[in-house]
Amino acid sequence: MVDLAQYLPILLFLAVALGLSSAFVFLPMAVGRLTGAHKPDVAKLSEYECGFPAFEEPRxxxxxxxxxxxxxxxxxxxxxxxxxxxxxxxxxxxxxxxATMMIFIFELVxxxxxxxxxxxxxWE
Known part of the structure; x- marks a missing residue:
């Protein structure tokens, strides 16, 4: 029988990692919305990397x-x-x-x- 308690540290690690990564992604977006930094206008939406419009469609x-x-x-x-x-x-x-790995490597070759x-x- 498998003791599921031994997986508890892994689950805790995954929960903390998921919580921290979510906080690092969504918290700055929420703070930006709440502080009023999200007010797009023509100057904010203009090209800023090279200073002129793109030659072609970016997609x-x-x-x-x-x-x-x-x-x-x-x-x-x-x-x-x-x-x-x-x-x-x-x-x-x-x-x-x-033998199993040799079969695997043979398939990859x-x-x-x-x-x-x-x-x-x-590549041309």
Whole structure:
């Protein structure tokens, strides 16, 4: 039987983290509204980074290859996130854990070879 009391510190940590992050996000917005700092006018809404209007629509579309490279980066970044705990616990999980990770790495290599052959990693 699992003792759920051992998860109490984790739940408390998550509750405190959620409370603090919510306070850091929403409290400045609420204070800004209450103190009158939220009164947009023409001067406040004008361009302030470069001093002149943008040349084109800021919501322009990106090339689909940008998204493909980003997704591939996330996939291979997650591979590294799985490798560290596996390496730390390798002495406890034995040969079954080693074989499972080798299958996982093999699948990722197959995915990389497929993306490479399809030209997903070529940037023009």
């Amino acid at each position: 322009s579309q990106f090339d689909v290859r940008f998204y493909l490279v980003a997704i591939l980066f996330i996939i291979f970044d997650l591979e590294a996130a799985f490798l560290f705990p596996w390496a730390v616990s390798l002495d406890q999980i034995g040969w079954a854990g080693w 197959l995915g990389l070879v497929y993306a490479w052959k399809k030209g997903a990693l070529d």
